[in-house]
Amino acid sequence: MDIEKKQIKSAKDLRVYKRAYALAMEIFNISKRWPSEEKYSLTDQIRRSSRSVCSNSREVWAKRRYEAHFISKLTDADGENSETDTWLDFAKDCKYISDEDHHRLTHECKEVGAMLGSMLNNPIPFLIKDR
Numbered sequence: 001m002d003i004e005k006k007q008i009k010s011a012k013d014l015r016v017y018k019r020a021y022a023l024a025m026e027i028f029n030i031s032k033r034w035p036s037e038e039k040y041s042l043t044d045q046i047r048r049s050s051r052s053v054c055s056n057s058r059e060v061w062a063k064r065r066y067e068a069h070f071i072s073k074l075t076d077a078d079g080e081n082s083e084t085d086t087w088l089d090f091a092k093d094c095k096y097i098s099d100e101d102h103h104r105l106t107h108e109c110k111e112v113g114a115m116l117g118s119m120l121n122n123p124i125p126f127l128i129k130d131r
Contacts, residue, residue, distance in 0.1 A: 011061035016115040017054060020081070023108045024050035027084070030105075034096045042094070046087035052080035053112065060119075065128045071120060078116045085109040 005024035011017050027050045031043045063069035083104055092102035119126060 007045055007086060008104065012060045013026075014057065014061070016112060016119070017057045019108065019115070020050070020053040020057060020077075020112050023105065023112060024054055026108075027088075027105065030101065031091075034091070038094075038096070042087060042090055042096075046084060046091065047081045049083040049087060053084065055078050056080060064126055067127055070123055070127060074116055074123070076121050078113060081109055081113050081116060085113075 008014060024047070027046055034043050043111060056073055060070060060073040060077060063073050088097070088102055088105050088109065091097045092099065097105070
């Protein structure tokens with residue numbers, strides 16, 4: 001991930017946030033067609049985890065004054081992204097999404113995970129420096 005710090009005014013400006021948000025919205029729209037018996041299990045869980053990547057990303061940005069807090073929230077976002085990937089496997093195996101949709105969505109999860117991983121491996125450029 002390219003360091004974008006100079007032009008970033010909020011977490012919403014981060015490419016990882018934008019991609020995670022778009023993925024969460026796509027999952028929401030696809031999951032509208034899933035059976036009602038999945039409402040409180042698969043549907044609720046995948047919507048929650050995919051949205052949590054975004055909300056944790058917002059918290060990451062707010063906690064960038066302290067490296068340990070920043071890394072902790074990044075780790076949470078990465079974990080939620082991994083959970084979303086697992087729910088996508090269930091959705092495919094339950095025949096709620098096609099193999100093609102599964103491949104596309106899990107690829108996007110991997111891309112978001114790679115961006116989060118890059119930030120985890122090199123957090124310093126994102127941190128607020130004390131003056």
